[in-house]
Amino acid sequence: MSLAYLIRRLGAVIVVLAIVTLAVFAITAVLPGNAALMVLGENATPDALAAMERQLGLDQPLAVQYLDWIGGVLRGDFGTSLRLQLPVAQVVGEAFWHSAALAVIALVTVTVVAIPLGTLAALRRGTAWDLGIGLFSYVGTALPEFVTATLLLVVFAAPDGPILPAGGFVAPGEDFGGFLLHAVLPSATLGMILLAHISRQVRSEMSEVLSSDYVRAARLKGVKERRVILRHALPNALIPAVTVISLDIGYLLGGIIVVEEIFAWPGLGRLLIYALQNRDLPVIQAVVLLLAVVYALSNLAADLVIAWLDPRVRYA
């Protein structure tokens, strides 16, 4: 992979993130509700309010506030949570790992299940398998996370004899089995839409590749069917699937907000809703920025994987 390509893509990501910081700051600046009032409560005296505003830097012009914030962010200092009275970096950092664990479990499971499923549907085109997988993928994309989550809870977590825990979190360091058990329903919910998207994408690319000349040539050459599919067809069918997966990270990050709220999983999503309800601006800014960074980096990673899979892109 050429270095110039890498540098160009990285430059684009940095520009986008710079714009994101502006957008995030602008949105939090126009949020109604006075942060100083939130910290001190309704009964604060005007003097105390003014002092608090000074302390929070709210009396400064917006441009100065923005530069202050950005300067802190670049040094790794995200300020102090107005509600929790803890450093934002610490609060958000902890939540980040909880969310990341959930997202990775969901993404890995989905990828492992969706690729064989899509391949199977493409190989058995027009059969009941294909139809079933297709139907499932259409239903899957039409179910919002909160509906999937609620239905899963009805089936697996009924109070009389629950099969799986209805919510909560166990630290993996304390009890790894318990951690996984608690992650099953949230990650299954997150995975539903992704599974539907990715398997449909793999199916449609795979059926196109299977009818291509090079697959026919490989078959005529007498290559074993297994090898034709795994070595010749699948890598080419996966290129567009990688793009879909990277776009789906956006859904995943949005879905995580709802899923964590429903299953009481102490991650970024739950933290964000808490911070929004309490107007905890530094926390809101940090969480939104972090989610945008993850999204941008995952898109970058997908581009790099594609460039690695497909030599044509590298030189484009």
Added chain:
Amino acid sequence: MRRLLSSPTGIAGCLLLLLVFVAALFGPWIAPYDPQEFHVTARLQGPGPEFLLGTDQYGRDLLSRLLNGAPATVLFGLGATALGVGAGSVIGVIAGVAGGRVDSVIMRVLDGLLAMPELLFTLLIVSFLGGGTGQAMLAVAVTFTPGMARIARGATLSVRTREYVLAAIARGESRAWIVGREVLPNALGPIIVEATIRVSFAIMIGATLGFLGLGAQPPSTEWGLMVSEARQYMFRNPWCVIVPGLAIAITAMGFNLFGDALRDAFDPRRTR
């Protein structure tokens, strides 16, 4: 239209949408009960001859509530999408036609906005605007705007150098005339396809906001709110969450299937 109905996806999409639109147009009139009426003796019932889809925790008829909420749900999806598509198309066409520096500034800003996951963006805007159906609709519309602008710009760029546009320029037509009469009608195809699929997202996001308590407020019959209100009782009567949940899924699926079929009909290469 014939091409639309020739694929199984198209037929399924049209049938589902027909069902949804009948419910939306006539729902409030064909509902068997008042959607807010408490039937105290028949709380949390399953489907039966008296209450076809069962009742919720106050004994309100689920079918009536569902039918009553249908117009709002469909209007929400269509309204949010129309607003987002409208604003996005204007921005996208301006960027595409203007080109140069205007284009690159608009595109960079759009990239920045698109770098936030959709639901996250919507949540931020809703917390700025405050809860409520109208606010939620506006928030979804704003969320859709950057993506639609990008698609509209792409469509504009692809027709900008066609012969008929060049001919209009050569004839000395005004810029507004060219955009309105030559560029826009020909760039409309991809915009309409994307818009149709987005209606289903809009409905899903709207329901999610209702569920989170940031959209429609009680005692509204918004479907997401119905799920959220009934959650405490779902183990005693799963129907009160299944019924509105499936209604959301069916509506979203209808628009999805229809949009997919529409795309295939517009683009014969994609028929598979």
